[in-house]
Amino acid sequence: MLEPLATAHLPPGVRARHIAHVNGLRMHVLEAGEAGRPLLLLLHGFPELAYSWRNIMLPLAEAGYHVVAPDQRGYGRTEGPVPVYDEDLTPYGPLGYVRDALALVAALGHTEVACVIGHDFGAPVAGNAALARPDVFRAVVMMSAPYGGPRAWPLGEQAVAEGLAGLASPALHAALARLDPPRRHYQWFYSTREADADMHRAPQGLHAFLRAYYHHKSADWAANKPHPLGDFTAEALAVMPTYYIMPAGLGMAATVAAEMPDAAAIAANRWLPEAALAVYAAEYGRTGFQGGLQSYRCTTSGQAAAEMRLFAGRGIEVPACFIAGSSDWGVHQKPGEFERMQGQNSKDAGCRDLRGCHLVPGAGHWVQQEQAEVVAGLVRAFLKGLSPG
Incomplete structure (x- = not known):
């Protein structure tokens, strides 16, 4: 079994450990703050790790939260089935990662998450968690990857397979x-x-x-x-x-x-x-x-879109915030997604209660690392604006 990431690699106040039996995984997590406080769940992207959140975890914990960042399935020191090219991709699909997150929340002794925060591919994981289980994930911050939401089913008979888009x-x-x-x-x-x-x-x-x-x-x-x-x-x-x-x-x-x-x-x-x-x-x-x-294979095969069609036409209804670097092409890599996310007056908006959309100067794609202090401040301001409880 792997040891947790060495303390020498972490800022003071951030600790590492493993949690067994998390949806079939021995999940490696970094955490800061006291366990009895409201939970913040931080989900990294590619090619990142829980370590990518190291510089904002303590500032968030100091705002009164239990801050937990896992190495997601297939990454870092989280142990489980060894990823191979020729395997069933279902656990790596959109709802597979949501199941992992739900299992981790329960293993931590929590019944809800004050806010789930995701960067890069972790942003749609966070968004899908808030979409699928708003009773658990009470607010969401997405970074670098806008969330346009699952598309509505097209009406009428289609000339081509809708999933091949x-x-x-x-x-x-x-x-x-x-x-x-x-x-x-x-x-x-x-x-x-x-x-x-x-x-x-x-x-x-x-x-x-x-x-x-x-x-x-x-x-x-x-x-x-x-x-x-x-x-x-x-x-x-x-x-x-x-x-x-x-x-x-x-x-x-x-x-x-x-x-x-x-x-x-x-x-x-x-x-x-x-x-x-x-x-x-x-x-x-x-x-x-x-x-x-x-x-990524789930995306290009159409498997991810097919899985999320269960929520076709739905948007995130819990309070949401978006943060990215002003030099981040990830904001626009899927044409129309950034605009769709913000369409609060539209019935098909990706986020129905978007309370902030920030493009941070001096940051590219790795916004929470390039401008950690600014990002921590934006997240804390968003959290402060949420209703008590």
């Missing part, structure tokens, strides 16, 4: 391949059998790969200047940086290698110093990336 569309994949130069969507690459080895065994080394990847998607990469894209077409998507719309002939390791920061930039990085990056490299060096990649 958006990122699950083979036609979109083919259209990207026809561009000059040919391109492919990163989620389609992440869905391939070779994606795990491409990153895990990156020619430049795993540490260097992660450095380039995190840099490329951050505000430190000056060319990150996101804007709305309009249509969900190959031509519209192709304006995004290569970490989203990749050269067709390259894997992710080679794609981000071209944007590796120099030694001076690395030394100047305060939000992800080398010692912190080494924690990620050690964890992913041990596990590889397949556990995280499974959720």
